[in-house]
Amino acid sequence: AQSVSQHNHHVILSEAASLELGCNYSYGGTVNLFWYVQYPGQHLQLLLKYFSGDPLVKGIKGFEAEFIKSKFSFNLRKPSVQWSDTAEYFCAVIPYSGGYQKVTFGTGTKLQVIP
Amino acid sequence: EAGVTQFPSHSVIEKGQTVTLRCDPISGHDNLYWYRRVMGKEIKFLLHFVKESKQDESGMPNNRFLAERTGGTYSTLKVQPAELEDSGVYFCASSPKLPGRSTDTQYFGPGTRLTVL
Numbered sequence: 001a002q003s004v005s006q007h008n009h010h011v012i013l014s015e016a017a018s019l020e021l022g023c024n025y026s027y028g029g030t031v032n033l034f035w036y037v038q039y040p041g042q043h044l045q046l047l048l049k050y051f052s053g054d055p056l057v058k059g060i061k062g063f064e065a066e067f068i069k070s071k072f073s074f075n076l077r078k079p080s081v082q083w084s085d086t087a088e089y090f091c092a093v094i095p096y097s098g099g100y101q102k103v104t105f106g107t108g109t110k111l112q113v114i115p
Numbered sequence: 116e117a118g119v120t121q122f123p124s125h126s127v128i129e130k131g132q133t134v135t136l137r138c139d140p141i142s143g144h145d146n147l148y149w150y151r152r153v154m155g156k157e158i159k160f161l162l163h164f165v166k167e168s169k170q171d172e173s174g175m176p177n178n179r180f181l182a183e184r185t186g187g188t189y190s191t192l193k194v195q196p197a198e199l200e201d202s203g204v205y206f207c208a209s210s211p212k213l214p215g216r217s218t219d220t221q222y223f224g225p226g227t228r229l230t231v232l
Contacts, residue, residue, distance in 0.1 A: 004157070034220075036223070042225070043118065043119075043223050043224065043225045043226075044158075044206065044223035044226075045223070046220055046222075049220060090158065102160055102163065102171060103148075103150075103160060103221065104157075104160070105150075105157045105158040105159070106157055107155075107156060107157040108157070108158075
């Protein structure tokens with residue numbers, strides 16, 4: 001069964017610092033990759049996704065992620081974080097299975113941005 | 116467009132009681148998913164409906180959990196009888212059926228926080 005690892009459980013940064021959250025997955029085939037974010041008191045929402053094509057994916061609010069197939073990684077980055085980025089971030093993987101979707105999530109990373 | 120809604124937002128029950136959670140997907144979305152997050156752990160898949168049919172229920176913990184989606188619209192997840200380890204946040208998600216696409220984005224509801232005492 002596939003698994004998703006998010007190595008940082010809790011990250012604390014000052015505003016304007018750069019962010020990189022790690023995500024590694026274990027699945028040998030083609031995958032679709034996602035980062036979701038849950039702001040305090042809000043729904044889980046999609047930040048960005050990768051299906052195919054350019055491995056550098058840009059999402060909302062200045063976030064981007066890079067798919068490195070050889071490393072089974074899909075790390076999330078932002079050059080300069082803001083206080084409003086305080087949230088919990090989840091990496092997720094769906095194996096490409098020709099119609100059926102079953103998402104595997106990582107354990108999440110709580111990001112706290114200090115003003 | 117209304118998003119995925121879930122009811123109730125919170126539920127506190129005693130061990131042995133029954134609780135029913137409801138999910139209303141985005142109108143027109145054939146796919147409906149249930150997930151659960153136990154505190155501090157990953158969000159785990161429970162099951163997937165395509166319209167009213169169960170596509171995959173491999174994530175259901177045991178037979179105390181029963182999910183239904185009558186008419187292919189809203190879904191309910193019943194826990195009977197509830198145990199302490201059932202506490203957590205139950206998320207629902209939906210996605211449209213896109214012909215020719217193997218996968219699609221899932222839209223999540225706000226979750227129901229279940230506490231079993």
